[in-house]
Amino acid sequence: MSEPSRTPERLLQDLSALHDGELDAAALAALTREWAAESELRADWHTYALIGDVLRSDDLASPADHDSAFLQRLRGRLADEPVVFAPMPASKGIELPAQPAVPMPAAVGDNQRRWFRPAAVGAACMAVAGVAMVLRLGDPTPTGDVMAQAGTATAPAASSVQIVRNAELDRYLSAHRQFAQGAALASPAALRQVAVTPDGR
Amino acid sequence: MIQQPDADAGLVERVKLGDQKAFEMLVIKYQRRIERLIGRMVRDTDLVQDIAQETFIRAYRALPQFRGDSAFYTWLYRIAVNTAKKALMDLKRDPLITEAAFASSDDDDETSRPGKEPTDTATPEALLASKEIAATVNAAINALSEDLRQAITLREIEGLSYEEISDVMNCPIGTVRSRIFRAREAIAVKLRPLLDTRDGERW
Numbered sequence: 001m002s003e004p005s006r007t008p009e010r011l012l013q014d015l016s017a018l019h020d021g022e023l024d025a026a027a028l029a030a031l032t033r034e035w036a037a038e039s040e041l042r043a044d045w046h047t048y049a050l051i052g053d054v055l056r057s058d059d060l061a062s063p064a065d066h067d068s069a070f071l072q073r074l075r076g077r078l079a080d081e082p083v084v085f086a087p088m089p090a091s092k093g094i095e096l097p098a099q100p101a102v103p104m105p106a107a108v109g110d111n112q113r114r115w116f117r118p119a120a121v122g123a124a125c126m127a128v129a130g131v132a133m134v135l136r137l138g139d140p141t142p143t144g145d146v147m148a149q150a151g152t153a154t155a156p157a158a159s160s161v162q163i164v165r166n167a168e169l170d171r172y173l174s175a176h177r178q179f180a181q182g183a184a185l186a187s188p189a190a191l192r193q194v195a196v197t198p199d200g201r
Numbered sequence: 202m203i204q205q206p207d208a209d210a211g212l213v214e215r216v217k218l219g220d221q222k223a224f225e226m227l228v229i230k231y232q233r234r235i236e237r238l239i240g241r242m243v244r245d246t247d248l249v250q251d252i253a254q255e256t257f258i259r260a261y262r263a264l265p266q267f268r269g270d271s272a273f274y275t276w277l278y279r280i281a282v283n284t285a286k287k288a289l290m291d292l293k294r295d296p297l298i299t300e301a302a303f304a305s306s307d308d309d310d311e312t313s314r315p316g317k318e319p320t321d322t323a324t325p326e327a328l329l330a331s332k333e334i335a336a337t338v339n340a341a342i343n344a345l346s347e348d349l350r351q352a353i354t355l356r357e358i359e360g361l362s363y364e365e366i367s368d369v370m371n372c373p374i375g376t377v378r379s380r381i382f383r384a385r386e387a388i389a390v391k392l393r394p395l396l397d398t399r400d401g402e403r404w
Contacts, residue, residue: 003393005386016382019230020356021208022363028211036222042229042404047389047396049230051338055357058335060233063327064396068403070232070250071225077258078221086217086265 007040015041019048205360209273216264224264228257229404231274235281242285246323252288256281334395341388349387352380 005012014031017023023031035041046067053060207213209230215223232253239252260280267276342350348370355361355369366377 002390004390005393012386013378013382016385017378018211018226019208019385020363020381021206021211022378023211025211025214028215032212032215032220032223032226035226039404043396044389045226046229046404047392048385050233050334050396051385051388051392052357053233054335054338055342055353058332058339060237061331061335061338062233062236063330063334064403066327067229067232070236070253071228071404074228074254074257075225077254078224078261081258081261083219083221084216084261084265085219 005040005044007038007044011041012044015044016048019045019052205272205362207269207272210269213264213267213269213273216261224261227273227277231277232257234274235277238278238281239285242282243289248288248292252285253281255288256284259284330395334392337391337395338388341391342384345384345387349380349384352377353384356381 007015011031011034014023014027015035018028018031035045043064046064050061050064050067209227212223212227216227235256236249236253239249239256240246243249243252256277260277263280267273342353345353351370352366355366356363361369363374363377363381366381367374370377370380
């Protein structure tokens, strides 16, 4: 009892090579088009895959109706999925993209990122301004504009105010000074005046 | 260690170009291995099916992000393990959770289960059919000539590329390609009557 395939041998040879990843891109594109159109070719693909599995392990043998029912059910779900596209390099046909591809659902994420970036910058500016305001109000010796104090790193008298220095914060601030529009605002001298008086105020 | 080129890279790239049928080819190729993997983690055969379905859907959605740092099957394997673990955690939290947990939101109509067939993997008929398939493949490979058997064994079991097989067998790559194809066809000829692929548009 034996049954040769009705698929042309040339296609079966390509199918066999594709199974092993040994088919060039042009032939692969042509074969997948044929595969989509020919149920016989799809059956041959399943047969080759099943043979490979059974060669590895007998317990991978499964009836064809089980496998086809699985695919039919999955097709129903795939039909509801958007077709996935990944950006490809402009110069090459189907080479792997150099950068991580973005899935279709992530397009929404892109939109979110588009407004999120300026919003994040704005929020950061507001936070810095807020801290500066609090410092101004909380400073026991507000003798002028905080901006005016920027140039003078002179600390208040040690007897009345204890300067809280944070080395990590200092490094962070100096690293970001060049990016600050108002250098004085980002000045460690201005922001470092987080002060605690000896009496706890 | 030199990484083997991924045999599925070409099909993966086709999927990334929007070719859903290429994804179906990958499903047919790996569905049995994924089901067996999940079956080792989950006992309920219906749940195994659901998790396997969900695995492929998740893989399809995430495929544009797959960069080929590992083989496609390795990547798919990880998705299957994670999906199964999540299902087991959900079951632990709420033992009443069934496949509905995996259905998409528009599958709420409980009277409609498109494409959902009764599970057949555990029936005596299915087990018998599976055994018959395995016996037929094994008998067919034993009947192959030494050259054909060695070529397909080196490819399917050892995972060697055609180039490596041509080195081992000391023959041109074209000959390797031809031998592997002839070996597959010789086995397929014996197998097709059991697969009953002539009836209708099964695939």
